[in-house]
Amino acid sequence: MTPRRPEPQAADRQLSYAAAIREALEEELARDPALLLLGEDIGEPGGVFGVTQGLWQRFGPHRVLDTPISEAAIVGTALGAALAGIPVVVEIMFGDFATLAMDQIVNQAAKLRYMTGGQVNVPLVIRMVTGTAGATAAQHSQSLEAWFTHTPGLKVVTAATPYDAKGLLKAAIRDPDPVLFFEHKLLYTSRGAVPASDYTVSLGSGRVVREGTDVTVLAYLAMVPRALAAAEAVAAEGISVEVWDPRSLVPFDRAGLRRSLARTGRLVIVHEAPRRAGFGAEVAALVAEECFDLLRAPIVRVAGLNAPVPYAPELEDAVLPGEARIVQGIRAVMAAGRP
């Protein structure tokens, strides 16, 4: 692991999550004249979510490259450039479309360093716009992070706040390995304090978002604010909830989670992705193997139902974990096991 530098205290300056990502890209483009951005509509239009606005105008079409709608070629081209020492950040407009580039991500990018016996580095970041923003339906709403955590050679980052988004993205860009950087579309307008300084957040460093003593709620991406709301809701019942965000799934901060469980002894895992073989299953197994001594109750998973994400708002609410289901999960873990 790289040594963890202390993170700067957040400034008073407030930025949106989208603006924090844009600032990371802008600063890295200025810092490294070789860095390229590739993606659909990211150039003059500034991206469908506006994340890359202004970058084409500042850095020009040779640095911020608008591509045809050709995900396999986009990722493969980015990978080829990365192999030749030119770092690239790709935007996958909706993470669902990564399916069209799976060969290049899974068979090529993930494995080239390994298969070549360490001859090449792959300084490639794939920004994946993930999750639902409400009624985006089954082909524009998926949370596919577990697929990529299952592929050795890839790193998987999940940024939940503007502060983390800027710091994690800069760390991902400077990382010599391929990184899948998940951004939740629902979070783009959320605001938070972001230092104007050049800081990074180490991959593999989890964060205690809210301190508590009775139960740890592990949440990432858009589930972090939802878990915080649930924690506030049960505080009135006298339940003290710690919300813990791993911030990256690979590498995963096992020691950080263990420290949290040493304080609380109970674990609720929350994610938007379907429950079956989701990343929560991996965490539950890890904790059962390594932290069983700390557990006072069986682990509870609060996750998406095993269904595609539906269009109708009522159905979407039923499929995806909301605050009420997280509250139920917290109550359930408190009621089970030993005191």
Next chain:
Amino acid sequence: MVYTPDFLRRLYADMLLIRRFEERAAQLRLAGHIPGFLHPSIGQEAVAVGACAALEPQDYITSTHRGHGHILARGADPGRMYAELFARREGYNRGKGGSLHIASAALGIMGANGIVGGGIPIAVGLALALTVRARLAGTGAPTAGVAVAFFGDGASNQGVFHESLNLAALWRLPVVFICENNLYGEFTPQHRHQPIRDIAGRAVAYAMPGVVADGNDVLDVFRVVGKAVTDARQGRGPTLVECKTYRLRGHYEGDMGHYRPPDEVAAWQARDPVVTFRERLLAEAGFTTADLEEVERAVEARLEAGVRFALQAPRPAADEALEDVYVETHDGSALA
């Protein structure tokens, strides 16, 4: 012939090296030294040698599952290639790649590829990187080199082939797409997997030149690819080159090729690129039998030394399995 004797001798030596390398590999596989797949390119040597003769050291190639020829033609050491086939630590890929994945970053060989068509967009990206390098160097040159993607007739049916040609043509990247049309996609003849005869015609859809070379004539391949490489170097964008050729053995070692008509095989056997080039050197270029026997002895000696090196190379230790998954040497707790 207008070429120098040294150049012609080199082409012959390289083709013969590939031929004999693969013949020996087939024997070594039968003797149990090679644990995995082997896809020989016997019959296609002229494509690899003619194309790579047009390249410079700073250029890149991506190759296919049938890649030994491209890799040797690019200057790889047969001993380290055998070591990789034998799954030894001294192999190019430290025993983690095998025949399907041999790479040498130092020689600009960015990997043979186990996925049909998988290397095509990677070559486009290598070409993009070469333009970035030229821009950063500030010399005003359009590119710092050329990238070549080798692939087969089967790969030209993959979506990523079309996406890559479109992108490369749109951005006028210095890449040459070389289709080795050996008339079979695995076991399936061309007329049963595509409705066209000339794959070069697919270039029309991307407003790039599409040209056909005689893939069994090393000099024709050199001439046609050479023109495409020159165009790419000068900023005129990509070319699709189709080399018509034939693989004289099965799809992989062990495939007897019963799906092919014997008279077809015999007709192509008569056009064996190594044998016919040898005959031309004797008949048209002033070489004597003794000259060529000297080349042949040198090739045999090189391969003999290569096999000896590989057989003596150590096998990887089990704990190397976790090396090079990621760049940093992790303690395993976070990433294992």
